Amino acid sequence: MNPTLKKGIQIAISLGIAVWIFWFLYKDIDASSLWNQLQTSNWFWIGGSLLISWVGFWLRGWRWTLLISKEEGIPINPTRSYHAVMVGYLANLLVPRAGEVARCGILTRTNGVSLGHLLGTVIVERSIDLLFLVGTIALAFLFENQLFLELFSGLVNVDSLGEKLGNNLPIVLGGGVVLILFFYFLFRKFKNHGLINKLQGFFRQIFSGVKSISQMSNPAGFWITSVAIWVIYFLTMYFVSLAIESTANLTPGEVLLVMVMGSIGMVAPVQGGIGTFHALVAYILIQLGVSETDGKIFAAIIHGTQLVFMLILGLISWLEMMRIPAWIKPDKD
Template structure:
């Protein structure tokens, strides 16, 4: 994926922010404390968490093929989808949120699929994942309601929030109306131009990808795998928590809250959730009685194990993809 100068500046700034947050969080943590915690960590449970996460990656790739193959005679190989997915995760470590575009580009090259449809299926996937995240947050709220309300009251002033929404809502509505009018007249004027024709074609493929959920032949497989993916996220976190002595006695409900905070941290527009994941996970663990150092060390262990897994699998997958594409290029000569 080629980046222009502006995009490289954005990547650099995002990386600087991520590194600064990480440094600020861990500047007071001694290397000896981290080394001791790692030495006390159960290697068997940590490796078990990585193995479980690999199952989650494969399920995500398989679920993607269910959307790609809806109403299509061609069957996308699950292994190709898996390689594309891991290349996407690898890309996210460099360019935040670019992994979704990267994995679409991989399958577009290897299998000749339409970029618009690929991107549409990714949007649909992310929408489904968002629904499961909202459900997980709601479940955590029901189970850990008292702590949830206590933390919310400490972080957010409800009165100030309502005042800001009331103050800026008319401005937001007016801005959306102006944008809608602008795009409407621009469409009328340039609808026969080549750019708009390409945009309409891409949009048609995009919509086709988004609504592909209705044509999925294996509906139970799609929704079952979606549920399993989020269960695997939770099981992975639980196994790491059990592997570390300082978190081994945390309740399953408290670990659900840790999962929620970690998932929110991963949404932040920084490479691989670096810094934001660690900050939110350490914050919630401190609410459960762990020291600041213990919370931060847990966050760095669970995050590092996943990043190393993605790095290794991403590079291996990239090698397979480059081999496939090079063979296609050589056949054209």
């Protein structure tokens, strides 16, 4: 099959899934309910969420410059890397995962930094962000462990499960050992299999990414900025929760849990997290006692305002970067 046609089919399927999930969620929501919520929401807080999210975009650009070697091409300043990041967000709204390549391609064009080097820095960024996502999930569990247990018990009878495990402890321990040995020998036997190699490569990338940060000129700046970016994610969600009456009473721990679900929804391979973000955010809000309609409207407002904001900033950044002439490698002769 033609690679272009194959890619087009993948994009169409991804968009189709996103639109279907979104339609399924909102088919019973009256448009007037959404409009009424938009009118009654406190736009001071929504505006604050957009402003602080812009600071987060800029910090992402600055953090990226710390990873890029200054020995390649023209040194990249934070403003230019910020614009490249926003072009990446714009590309992701069109094609899932295209933003990583797009933002690297922009800086290769304007600054002459090799595409391979830039893609390597993006892999490091993504590895660190994954670690922070896992850490945020753990933090949310620490603050809202009772809710986690309630959600889990809705699927499994925790008391019955604990009693059965206690009564069959030797079997459980023995089964655990057998399972560990099974996976150990499975990995050894099929260590050259494509899937096993991908898993090993994935964990090697995370390890090498963390290791490479310690070797850069400003590792402290990188880690502090990474923490600040995830704090900003939380504040963006928290500010919007304050803007809407039905979510204004959520505790910071509950908003953190909503943020975690939203982050997982954004990881899904669909354009801009459309549908998946809304479904997961609305689901957890319903578990927190927010009505189904209000939960879905909250998800639509925060995602919609951020989407429009990123679209505007992305277009501005794209126009700005297109104004810069392409870098030409100097002739050594």
